[in-house]
Amino acid sequence: MNKKDILISDANHGGLVLLEEYSKYTNNNLFFYDIYNKLSKSEKEEWENKTGVKFLSINEILEDEDSFIKINPVHMPPVIKTDYTHHEFVAYLLKKMTPDDLKIIQVTGVKGKTTVTTLLKHVLSNYNTLVLTSAELTYNNKILIEKLSITPASIITAIKKAQDMKILDDVDYCIFEVSLGVIPHGYINILTNIIEDYDIAKASSSASIAKESVFTSQYTICDFDAYKKYYSQHENVIRISFDDENADVYADKVDYTIKSTSFNIHYFDRTLTMTQFALSDFYVMNLLFAISTALIIGMDIGDISSNLESAAPIEGRNSFRYINDKLIIEDINPGLNTTSIKKCVENLKKYGEDYLIIVGGDYGITCEEIDEEKLCNFLNKINPNCIILTGELGYNLKKRLKSDCSYFKKLGDAIEYCENDADKKLIQIIYRSEYNSEIKYFKK
Template sequence: MNALVIDLTHGGFKIAMELLETKYENIWAWDIYHSLNNTQKDLLESKGIKLTNEIPLVDNLDIIAPVHCPLDIEIDLTHHGAVKYILQDWKKSEIPVIEVTGVKGKSSVVGILKEIFNSRQPLVLSSLGAEYLENESVINLKKNISITPASIIETIQLAKNCEYGICIFETSLGGTGLAEVGVLTNVVEDYSIGQGKSKASLAKRQIFESQIICCEKETLDQYYPHLNENILSRINSYSLKNPHAKVNVLNVKYRLDKTFIELDVKNLKTISGKSVSTRLNIETFAPAPHHVSNVLAALTAALSLDLNINDILSGIKRFKGVKGRTSIKKEGNIIIIEEINPGINVRALEKTIKMAQSMKNSIVILGGEYGITCEEIDELEAAKLLDSLKMHTPLILTDQLGKGILKKMESPSIFIENPQEALNYAINKGARKIVFIYRSNYSNLKKR
C-alpha cells in the first residue's frame, strides 16, 4: 500500500511521520501551502518520505487530505480519519474519549468538562493548550498547540508518562471517530472552507462517527435534517428553548457571577445503553444564553458517559469561566466580563452586546487583532450591527479590529488604541460593569 499525505501545514507533517509505523510501504508528502522549512524537508526525506507537488502515478494509493482540502480530487481518508487509523492500537486501552467540535463554544465546553471529570485525571487538548490534571493540579504539557486532528496524536505522546483516566479533545472541523462521546456545540455560522468548495457544517458532520453524539437541537434541525436512523438513534440533543430536545431548559435566572438553570432530561441514551430521565437544578457561571448552551453541551456529554449526576452538578458549579476566553473578574466594586476569542464573529458579537445592554452602568469595549484565524470577522456587518443596536450602552473601540470597524460605522464612537487604556477610560467614566470583547490569538499569552 502507498499513501499520499496532502497539506503539511495543518497537521499533515505529523501524520506523514506517524504513517511510517503503519502498513504503508511508500509515503509521499505534498506541501501545497509551501510551509515547510528546510529542516523539516530534510527530516521527511531522511525517513524515506518523498516530497511531491502532484499525485504519484502508482497503484494502491490512499490519498490522505484535510476535509478542507482545496484540491478537486477524491480522497480516501481525511486527516481526522488518518488520526483514528494511527491511534487504533492506543484506543485498545479503553480510556474513554470525548471530542468537542463546533463553530463556537468549543473551548468553554472543554473547560466545563475538565471541571466535571477532574477526579479522573483528564488529559485535555484545547485551543488553550495540552494539559493533564493530576490530583486537581494542572500540568501544562504544551501551550502553543493547534486543535487540528494531528494534535491529538502529539498530546497523547506528550502524556506517555501520565496516568489519565479520560481524554477530552477539542478538534477543528469534525471528529476522528475515536470518541465514545462526540459534542457538536453549534453551527452558528456556516462559513465556507476549501476555497469555497465546502462548508463548515459538512466538515463537522464527521463528529457523527462518535458512538454517542451530543448536539444542539437547533443545529441538528437546520443543518442535518436528513440523517439516517443509525445516526439519529445515537444523538442526544439539547436546547434552551426546544421542548423536543432530550435536555431542555425549563427556567433560567441569570446573574453575572452565577446563573440558576432548571432542566428537564428525558430519554437520554448513555454509552452503556441506559436511558436517563430526570429534572435537574444547576448553579454555574453562565451570564448569557450562549454560556448556558455551553453548559448544556457539557452536561449532556457527561450524562452520556454514565457519570454520576451529583458529580456532574458539582463540577458545573465549580466552573468559573475559562481564562483567556470567557471569564469574570472583580476589581473592587467593578465587574469585568471578558469575552476573548480568536474566532469572534458577528453572531457572537450580537449575543454578547445584548448581554451587556441588559446590565445597568455597563460599557462595552470591542477590539482585537488581525490574522488570528483563517476566517476574519466581517467588519462591515459588525459595523452595521453596532449601528442598528444604536448602542444605548456606551461603546469603546480599540486596537486593529476596533479601528477597522470604526471606519465602516455611520454613528460616532470612541476609539482608544491601547486596550488597557480603553479599560482605564471605562473605569474612570464610572462604569461598574465592563464587557471586554477582544479578538486575540490563544497563543498570545499577554492578551489572555
C-alpha cells in the same frame, strides 16, 4: 504486495505529525505536499532523511494525481482530490497506537468548544483524564504541553505524550477539543453549535459539512438548532437547547446573577436543579453539554454539581472581574463572529443599560474570518458613544461605520480608558484573539 504511493499534505496544519507517526508502521512510498511552502530546503532534507519521504510540487502531483492515495486537511483548497481527511487518517493511526477500549470524548462546533472541553475536565475530575484544548494538554490538571493547536493531528501528539509518560493505560477518558469536525467514531461526540455556517476549502465545502463527522460515535450530543437545520436525517442523537421543550435536554426558570445562576435542567424525563456560574445563555448551554455528558457516563448529579462548583470561571470566556467600582465582562476568543458578538451585547443588557462595549481583535487566527459588513450593520444600531474600537479589526470597522466611534490601537489602552476616564460602570470586552496574548492587560 505492491507498495502504495501515500501523499500527505499541509505542514501548517499537522501533516508532518501524521507523516512521522505513519512512517513507523508502513513500507509504502511516502510523499508530502507542502501547500503553503512552510518548510525550508534544509528542513525538507531533514524530513527526507528521517522518514524517507519525497516532497512534491503541485505540478509533479498533477502529472499522475490518481496514482496517489491523498490525505488532506478537510479545509484545504481543492487543488488536488482528497481520499482521506486528516480526521479520518488520525482515526486510522489511533487504532495502531491505543487500546480498543480507550474512551474518547470529542468537542467541536463554531463557538463554545474550549469552554465545554474545560467544563468537562472539571466535571470528570473524579476520573483520570487526558484533556486537549486550544490552550494546553493536561493530565489530571497537570499541564503536559502548552499551546497546542486543535487540528486533528494534535490528538496524535497528545497520545504520544501519554505513551512517553507511561500514563495511557491509566487514562479513563480522553477529552479532545477538535476543529472542523471530529475523528470518526469515538465514545461521545459533542457538537456545540453552528451559529454561523462559513465556507471552507475555497468555498467547496462548509463548516456544517465538515462537522457532520460527529454522528459516527457511540453517543452524539448536538445543539438542537444545528440538528434541525443541517442534520435532521440522523437518528439516536441527544439534542440540546437552551429553552426549546422539543429538545431532549433544555433549561428553564433561569435566574441570572453575576456570581451564580440557578436553572432547571430537563434531561429526558428527569428534572434537575443547578446553581452554577453562568453569565449568558451561551454559558448555560455549555453547562448543559457538560452535564449531559456526565449523565451519559453515569455520574451522580450531586458529584456533577460539586465538581462544577469547584471550577473557577474560564478566563476570557464570558468571565468577569471588578476593577474599582466597575464590572468588566470578558469575551476574548479567536472564534468570535457576528452572531456571537450580537449575543454578547444582548446578554449585557441583563446586567444594566449603562454600558460600554470594546470591540476589536486580530485577523488570521482561525479558518473563519469575520463578516465586517454584517458586523457593521449591527453596530450601526448601537449608540456610538457606547462603542470603543481597538486592534486591526477595530481599525477597519471604524472606517466602515456610519458614526464616529472612539478608537485605541491597543486593547490595553482601551481598557485603561474605560477604567479611569469613562463614567460607565458596566464594560463588555469583545475581542477576537487568543486570551493568553491579552491577559497581561488585566493583571493588577
